[in-house]
Amino acid sequence: MEDYLVKALAHDGFIRAYAVQATNTVAEAQRRHDTWHTSSAALGRALVGSLLLGATVKGDDKITVRIQGDGPANGIIVDANGNGDVKGYIKNPHLSLPLNAEGKLDVRGAVGTQGMFSVTKDLGLKEPFSGQTPIVSGELAEDFTYYLAISEQIPSAVGLSVLVNTDDTIKTAGGFLIQIMPGADEETIANIEEQLKTTPRISTLLDEGLTPEEILKGLLGTDELQVLEKMPVQFKCDCSKEKFGEAIIALGAEEIQAMIDEDHGAEAVCSFCNNKYTYTEEELTELKAEALGGK
Secondary structure, three states: OOOEEEEEEEOOOOEEEEEEEOHHHHHHHHHHHOOOHHHHHHHHHHHHHHHHHHOOOOEEEEEEEEEEEOOOOOOEEEEEEEOOEEEEEEOOOOOOOOOOOOOOOOHHHHHOOOEEEEEEEEOOOOOOEEEEEEOOOOOOHHHHHHHHHHHOOOOEEEEEEEEEOOOOOEEEEEEEEEEEOOOOOHHHHHHHHHHHHHOOOHHHHHHOOOOHHHHHHHHHOOOOOEEEEEEEOEEOOOOOHHHHHHHHHHHOHHHHHHHHHHHOOEEEEOOOOOOEEEEOHHHHHHHHHHHOOOO
16 A cells, blocks of 8 residues: 555544554665664654654645653654655664563663653744653653643644564554644544544554545544545655765865875765765865865
């Protein structure tokens, strides 16, 4: 199934809902970063949650999610935008922790239960908007939910789920975000809360072949879903040799000369996608000339 995200309204517009099938997107991140199973689940959930948050902003507007807990994952950073593009990395990709008490992948054990969850929104204004909340769970879905409730004052429910194969590859990945608008009646809210308690994990539903639309209908207890938009989502990094070249120029002529003298070249690796860019002595000499203002 192709990866895509659905934006919808239900219950006379008082419920705003998003659901995403992100298996290929998370699989691409797993492949690029060679994540082991616990890291795969943690990074996967962060990517899915960031896609859902990204769907709440427009077009090229960007959000950055930073999850800095006290667990051995050592932190997760994800960028997403309103076009369905996402990229991210976990600082410790090689985590294979024992299963937790429920027999599930121990994402909480990887992320930790102390630390900060922060979101920066670059909406094309002079100053980006930043909000942060303490990590309340480490399972991540609850942390996204708490952030939305506290920082953005929107009662929300977030579900994030990643099924990992025994060889660390991704079987299915997806998630949902349900937001309650002012004026929603108590009965509707109670019914949705009940559905959330009894609905299986979204990755299980995706594995059974359900679409994001069908999952939302089940979660919201209605067939009357007003789909506003369906958009493809993908792992996409905007790094380039030119951008890294600009970063090398910013180091200054002296630093660049040291690279030439000591290493006879340079290699830059993108944290987000693991792409590698190499620079020869000749290329570094040209970058040094630019650092000197073309002198």
